[in-house]
Amino acid sequence: MLGPGARARAALLLCGVLMAGGAPAFAADATAPDSGGDAPDTSPVPLPAVLPAPATRSGFSPDGGFGGAATFIPVAIDPSVVPDPPVNEGLPAEVDAKGPFAQQVSCDPVDRPGVTAFALLLSQHYGRPAYSGARPCIDYASFHHDGRALDWALDAWDPVDRQIADSTITWLTDNDGEMAHRFGLEYLIWNGLIWSADSRTWSFYTANPHTDHIHFSFTWDGAQMRTSWWTGVAVTQPDLGPCDVTPWQYAAVHQTVRLAPCEPVVAEAPATGLGRVRPGESGNGVSMLQQELGLPVNGVLDDVTRRALMEWQQENGLPATGVADDFTYAVAQGWELSPLPAGALSIAPADWQRTEFTPHRRDVLTEGDQGEAVKVLQEALGVETDGSFGPLTAAALAEFEETVPLLAAQAARRGDDPAVVTPLTWVPLERVAHPTIVVREVALHRGSLDRTADPDGALVAAALTETDLENPYAGGAVTLLQELLGVEADGSFGPITEAAVMEVQKGADLEPSGLVDGPTWAAVEAHALEALDPEVPDPAASAEDAEDADPEQTAAEERARATAARLTEASALIGSN
Structure with missing residues (x-):
């Protein structure tokens, strides 16, 4: 596994935009x-x-x-x-x-x-x-x-x-x-x-x-x-948000990108007569649910209860609303309910959408906390993963925050209060470790274009004819793909890019289709990060050693050095302005 330093060098592959502060990356119903x-x-x-x-x-x-x-x-x-x-x-x-x-x-x-x-x-x-x-x-x-x-x-x-x-x-x-x-x-x-x-x-x-x-x-x-x-990559497929198929009830909390429209179905909630208790509120029904969940009973839908409730709702085929609602009360009391339409339930992320950060993106951690989320934080920061958010983890977090203008501003607002990880903190941590996470829903194939490659629209007609695409423009994702693959980043998905994609797919035991989907993005990311081998020889190695080296090994090392150089140059943009 790559260490934090190698991951940092990869962060700015996303067109130099991961840490914003006004600069590149993180830099009527009419x-x-x-x-x-x-x-x-x-x-x-x-x-x-x-x-x-x-x-x-x-x-x-x-x-x-x-x-x-x-x-x-x-x-x-x-x-x-x-x-x-x-x-x-x-x-x-x-x-x-x-x-x-x-x-x-x-x-x-x-x-x-x-x-x-x-x-x-x-x-x-x-x-x-x-x-x-x-x-x-x-x-x-x-x-x-x-x-x-x-x-x-x-x-x-x-x-x-x-x-x-x-x-x-x-x-x-x-x-x-x-x-x-x-x-x-x-x-x-x-x-x-x-x-x-x-x-x-x-x-x-x-x-x-x-x-x-x-x-x-x-x-x-x-x-x-x-x-x-x-x-640094424009959205081409908008996230449509949660489906509203449960009248007078809240929809499941939105946690995963949804690209497909909701089906026009309605799920009527059972009439339990127990009302509805929202986060931070109290009610007798909450005490019943806390007993069901094995939690301390205080009758308040606090953060601990809400998280446990959402997990329980999902396990029981209910909308994971985080609200004590009629669906929840009915199942807690043993009622038999008809299966709900898929649109009423939380969207489960596909394997290629998941990372080690996925379960924790909404977690708030404070110095002194313990648990699995703390281990994920520590792994990302490169400190001992003992699961305890202590002074060493806080110091590593502070060092990371200083490299990210937004996080530095967040820390400054915190002042002398204990270190805190917010939903914002998780974003650059995940994107440093997984540079393609924000584009894995973007599908690419031969004929896909970035407008930088076709500023006057001269190529689009040919692309439409060749690939029968409705819109070949890819929001900048083609250039990102090419940078990751180490081919000329001209923004035009042609035969050279397609061949490079197929090689990566073969190495990852994927069908060598040349089509870039979620699993392929993940494989391309892994391929690029593997090229950042910290054991790559110094380019100033002696000519005698170079003569004795295996040609294929030497070529692989040169590719690795070239990739590392691109990523190091890009990573200089982190924290600018």
């Missing part, structure tokens, strides 16, 4: 018209088509919405007071695709990493540190209730705050909302107006005017940091 047709899109920064919005969810409605059409008129910006917006030099030519509007249907009040990252980026860049995210679930729909919303405190009546807010919003919404798509924003609300990423237009907002903060709501891709600002 819908926009579909672009349609097979004609090449030759615009310099094409925006994705938007899928139709789903029907309104029964029983959970928002407390505000879109009024009539409006115009956003920003105040004049004084550059001596307000800095230019953040810059990211590692963005691909493509802009992220966006799926249909995904209302909050699950109760999961935990800040998602993309929300925290966006908050840290803006608050640090503009010197306005106050923000809030997730809130306890109550009976109206809000992205705050599933961890996909941010309120950034700015005062519309303060001249400087107003300039900061208007400058930020202009940056995000200009060019048909290019930057909003790169962060995965669903909509934003400010000073009595609301902007939609679907319509890319402004409307009057019908509820709280939001004059003391900007509200940002995120898509699932944005919330999970799958968008191009954080990865």
Whole structure:
């Protein structure tokens, strides 16, 4: 297994974008018209088509919405007071695709990493540190209730705050909302107006005017940091979020990317009469469930109870909502229920989607904690894996945080409090260890293109003819694949790239199809990391030793050195700015 140093050298393969701080990597429900047709899109920064919005969810409605059409008129910006917006030099030519509007249907009040990252980026860049995210679930729909919303405190009546807010919003919404798509924003609300990423237009907002903060709501891709600002690879297949097939009940908590539309089925919940208890609330039914789960009985659906409940729900074929609901009470009391439709249940990740981090991405660890999640943390940090979050682990974590601007900002906000691992912390840890984790859902094959390889659309017609593709553009993933394979990174998936893919597939006992799917991405990643053998000889080895070396071995060593050099050069971008 590669050590942390080798993994660090691999981190920036994702087009130099893993650790953002404004620099490369970590550095009305109206819908926009579909672009349609097979004609090449030759615009310099094409925006994705938007899928139709789903029907309104029964029983959970928002407390505000879109009024009539409006115009956003920003105040004049004084550059001596307000800095230019953040810059990211590692963005691909493509802009992220966006799926249909995904209302909050699950109760999961935990800040998602993309929300925290966006908050840290803006608050640090503009010197306005106050923000809030997730809130306890109550009976109206809000992205705050599933961890996909941010309120950034700015005062519309303060001249400087107003300039900061208007400058930020202009940056995000200009060019048909290019930057909003790169962060995965669903909509934003400010000073009595609301902007939609679907319509890319402004409307009057019908509820709280939001004059003391900007509200940002995120898509699932944005919330999970799958968008191009954080990865350097534009989303081509949007995450559609959880399926809403249980009226008056919460949907299963969303933990794995869902690319297929939900089937139009309904699962009616049994009427137990016990009500519903959400995270942080108390109730008699919770005491019954805690007894069933073998937990201390306090009647409160606390974090420990909620995690155990979600595991129990999944084991019993129930929606893993983390809520004490009618389905849960019925099974706990021995009721026989009909099998539920697949859409009502949590999506199980495929083997190629799993890493050692998968079970722990939502865990919060504090110095003094013990357990399996701590061991995973320690392995990633390269310290003794004793499962105890002590001073040595805290020191290693602090060292890692200093290399990642977002984590350094998170640590600075923590101040002198004990070390903490948040859902945001897990993201760079996993991506350093597994550079392809954010693109494993991207399918590639001969004819796939990055727009950098086809800026004028000259190749697309031929690619459509050869491969019968609807859209050959791959969001920058072809270049990433080629960098991992060690072939010319020209962004065009041709016969040389296909042959290299087939060689990797053969070595991994996969069908040598030349098609890049999830298992192939994982195999390509393993192949690239294996080339970072720390025992590779020094390139300054003597000519005499070189003459005696086996030619095939020498060629393998040269390839390994070339791969290491590429990754080392890329890794210099970690922590920049």
